[in-house]
Amino acid sequence: MIGRYRPSLVNSHEPRPVAVITGASAGIGAATAVELARRGHDLVISARRRERLAEVAARATEAAGRAVRTEIVPLDVTVRGHSAELLDAAERAFGRFDVVYANAGYGMERPMHALDDVELRHMFETNFFSSVELCNEAARRLIKAGRRGHLFMCSSCVAKFTLPDFGAYSASKAAQAHVARAMAYELRPHGIMVSSVHPVTTATEFFDVSRERMLPGHEQQYAIHGMSRLFVQRPEVVARAIARAVGKPRTEVWTSFPTRVAAGIITAFPWLFDMAVGLSRRRATEARAS
Ligand SMILES: NC(=O)c1ccc[n+]([C@@H]2O[C@H](COP(=O)([O-])OP(=O)(O)OC[C@H]3O[C@@H](n4cnc5c(N)ncnc54)[C@H](OP(=O)(O)O)[C@@H]3O)[C@@H](O)[C@H]2O)c1
Known part of the structure; x- marks a missing residue:
């Protein structure tokens, strides 16, 4: 049994831990990259928009107060094999990775009967299959190298319940949560931790992306501007929760205790x-x- 992964931030003789993050060009992924850089990690950040990734790299360096070594890997997570490309880039640049955060994803408000098969499969490719592919690839490499690590998948509070028009999205997030928990049990003997992350409504581009996918003539029910600020979190809150969980054997990371209790009820x-x-x-x- 290999001991669990502990971030080596306090030991200046060891190389800095490396965090690999998908969907890092915006929102929760970008905030997590900045927060982990601030706490001593080097970064491998990925999304489709290269210029936005360069901005996040600059923000990370500013927040950390040091030149954060950052590898930028523009890619689309729905392309099979993206995980090997991403982890190859990490190993080429740093010779290692310690934290992997499968975060890329999007939401859609649509009744199930108004959703075609292509849209449903695309949502699962992006939210579910890509995160499973990345965590599996990372786990295999860590086991082969005899290294520890911590793998995160960005699920949601709606993994535990659903709402009208949120069936497809909730299903993709519930699937992630179940797989992450099974992986957490399976990989623990290898010293690899796995956690699903369950944010509540978070002020990111998520709701703009979701609006673009609305059917013509339909109103967005869960638009962020219509919600009380009491129920909306900043992406930095989620980022800090993830950063605090690194190296701890938590199968679920929640960012709102009341929502967690509500999910139980x-x-x-x-x-x-x-x-x-x-x-x-x-x-x-x-x-x-x-
Ligand atoms: N915001 C919320 O209320 C909320 C609540 C619970 C869970 N979540 C989850 O949090 C995660 C992050 O979302 P967010 O709120 O931060 O939204 P966001 O601001 O829209 O960020 C989504 C990120 O995913 C990337 N992405 C989307 N499709 C991609 C693809 N095919 N290939 C590569 N990258 C892709 C985007 O980058 P590019 O466009 O540059 O590719 C962007 O960096 C998602 O998994 C979401 O389901 C969000």
Whole structure:
């Protein structure tokens, strides 16, 4: 049994730990890159928009107060084999990786019957299959090298319940959470930790991307500007929760205790949630009619 991964930030004789992050050009991924850099990590950051990644690298250096060594790898996570490309880049640049955060993803508000097969599969390719591919590839390499590490998958609070028009998205996030937990049990004897991350509503580009995918004539129900600020987190809050969890054997990282409790209540009393959803839908219909 290999001991668990501990970030070696305090030991100046060891090389800096290296964090590999997908979806690092914006939102939670970008904030996590900056936070981990601040806590001593070097970075391998990836997304489709190269220029945005360069901006994140500059932000990381500014926040860390040192020249953060950063490898920028522009790629699309739906392309099979992207994980090997990303981890090859990490090993070429640093000879190692310690933390892997499969974060790239997007949301969509759409009733299931209005979702075609191509859209559903694309969502699962991006949110689910890409994160499984990356964590599996990372696990195989760590085991082969006899190294420890910590793998994270960005799931969501809606992995534990769903809402109207959120069936596909919630399903992709629930699938991630189950796989991450199974991997956590399987990889523990190898000294590799696996955690799913469960953010609540977070102020990122997520809702703009989701709006672009709305059906014509449909209104966005979960637009961030319509929500009380009490229920909206900043991506830095999620980033700090992830950074605090690095090296700790937590199967789930939550960023809101009340939502975690609510998810438990929904599981125990599903009828209560059904009533609340029914009521809020009726109110929304009445508001539209008046
Ligand atoms: N915001 C929320 O309320 C919330 C709540 C719970 C969970 N989450 C989860 O948090 C994660 C990050 O989302 P966010 O809120 O930070 O949204 P965001 O600001 O829209 O960031 C999404 C990131 O994913 C990347 N991405 C999307 N599709 C990609 C693809 N095919 N290939 C490579 N990169 C891709 C985007 O980069 P490029 O466009 O440059 O490729 C971007 O960096 C997602 O998994 C999301 O499901 C978000």
